[in-house]
Amino acid sequence: TDGIVVAGGGLAAQRACETLRRAGHDGPIRVVCGEQHAPYDRPPLSKEFLAGELGPDELRYRPDDWYREQEVDLLLGERAARLDAHARRLALDGGAVLRYDRLLIATGSEPRRLPGVAGRDNVHELRTLADAQGLREAIAAGRRLAVVGAGFIGQEVAAGATRAGARVTIVEAAAAPLAAILGEELGGWFARLHREEGVEVLLSARIARLHGGRGVEAIELEDGRRIDCDAVVVGIGTQPATGWLAGSGLDPAGVLVDGAGRTVAPGVFAAGDASRPFDARLGVHLRTEHWEAAARQGAAAARAMLGLPVAASPAPSFWSDQHGVRIQYVGHAHGADGIEIDGDPGARDFTATFTASGRPVAALLVGRPHALPALRRRLEAHHDERTAA
Ligand code: FAD
Known part of the structure; x- marks a missing residue:
């Protein structure tokens, strides 16, 4: 047999591997990890790691020994590039082709890009450990940080950077943080929280232009306000990291799966941020982008791969830590x-x-x-x- 291949080496991938081995699966497992790191925990990147309270090694889910003992083969720094679901082959961008018996798609999310910032030195986004290391260096005490987008990541960065001594301005296009999810009144509570902690929060703030050369020196808003800055963090949401599925017959806008992670392609499953599972409560496919869902879906897909029953999912939840x-x-x-x-x-x-x-x-x-x-x-x-x- 060609065994199980996992595309993506994050939380859903890790949980799938653990569940497969615990359930007694003893065939080959190969994990295509786009980053140079074994699977690690992302939530602390915008919290304890950013504030300098945790080091990179403390983010790892498991030490190297675990992968050796469990015979889980990590292909670090390799990326899934093309899927031929009919022939059950996954091509990597280095040229290798992996044949599989069953495939789990778990490539997660990628940040949405702000137009006009490509190639600027001091513009950061936050998805990976490498991103967080770059950002940590950029928020040394006293530096002026502009955070574009008051979603959960933007707000956590604002809180962590303030704690690390930076002077932070949040630039949010909506009338309140998280207004689309929580409404303006509750969203307004978040704006007050940040202001009480010394963060400047600019609402209904639309960016007109960025000043500076290789680095952004100031953000000018449509109403003429100007935010001088040493660094910029963009947190304007994510999209599924599934562009590589173009031409495979699976939806590159987030892979549609049932409650157990099964796609329409034989032997292909998907879990975590890259997937859009069917939500039996609401009767629609929904992408969740949260830790708890990715962990549960990774385990569920592993069970489904082995033909084991999968429990119904609970109401989704997530957490955030700010100030x-x-x-x-x-x-x-x-x-x-x-x-x-x-x-x-x-x-x-x-x-x-x-x-x-x-x-x-x-x-x-x-x-x-x-x-x-x-x-x-x-x-x-x-x-x-x-x-x-
Ligand atoms: P990921 O963890 O993103 O893993 C996917 C992996 O696949 C990545 O390593 C990626 O580099 C890799 N990859 C991508 N494309 C390819 C490719 N083509 N080939 C091979 N590999 C590829 N959730 C909460 O509930 N609470 C929080 O407080 C919270 N805080 C967060 C803070 C930050 C900074 C971030 C970034 C996320 C946070 N989340 C939080 C969300 C949570 O971390 C994600 O929902 C979870 O990591 C999703 O797991 P995943 O396995 O689907 O994807």
Whole structure:
């Protein structure tokens, strides 16, 4: 047999390998890792690593010995370039062709690019350890950092860089951070949090032009405001890293899979940020881009590869840490028509529950790290009641 090949060496890949071995699979496993590193944990890149509290080795999921003992073959610095699903061959960009019996697509996400910044020296994005190392050097004490985009990554970078002594300005096009997900009122809470911690937050801020030569020296907004900066971080969202699937018959805009990671191509599975699994609760395919989902989907796809049963997925959730405050989110707020606040937003301790026709569908938790499991059960109970009705 040609064994199992995993394209991508991140969280979903790691969980798939562990699940395969634990379930007793003893055939060959090869992992095509686009980076020069064995699989490592990304969330700390914008948190503890950026703040200088963790080193690169502490991010690794497993030491080298583990891969040796488990006979998991890591192909570091190799990239999947083309898939022939019919012939079950995966071509790498170095020219090698891997034949597989089963393939897991787990190439994750890549940052969306801001137009006009290609080739500029001091513009950073944050997806990989190499990105984070470059950014860490750029945010030394006192330097002026402009953060474009107040999504979770942008806000975490703003918080981490402030802690590291940088002077940070957030430039956000919407009227509030995260307004598209949380609405303007709750999004406004995030703007206040950053301002209280010394971050300048510019909202409804549209970029007109970038000043400078090889490096960006200032960002000029459409309303004439000018942000002088030593470095820029762009955090304007991600897209699935699946462009290499063009021509394979699978969707390069995120691979459609069922609840167990199966694609329409025989023997091909997908998991994590690169995939769009079918969400049985909402009845649509949804890409999640969160740690918990990638971990669970990687394990689920591994079980499906071996023909083992796969449990239904729980309501999705993620977390973020900003200025020492734990923020969590669970469920889907789409279609919500009300918000109930419990607690004290001013004291950074509250739960905002999104409701649809009076039933909870999603919740934002601030400063309540232990409340998530109970909330998740509450959302799921209401959902089951609704689908049974
Ligand atoms: P990834 O972890 O992205 O792994 C994919 C791997 O495949 C990468 O190593 C990539 O280089 C490689 N690759 C790409 N293309 C190819 C190719 N063609 N061939 C071979 N290899 C390739 N989630 C949360 O829930 N909470 C958080 O607080 C949080 N913080 C985050 C902070 C940062 C800075 C980042 C970047 C992400 C954060 N996330 C967070 C998201 C979470 O890390 C991702 O959802 C998770 O890593 C997805 O796992 P994955 O295996 O699908 O993809």
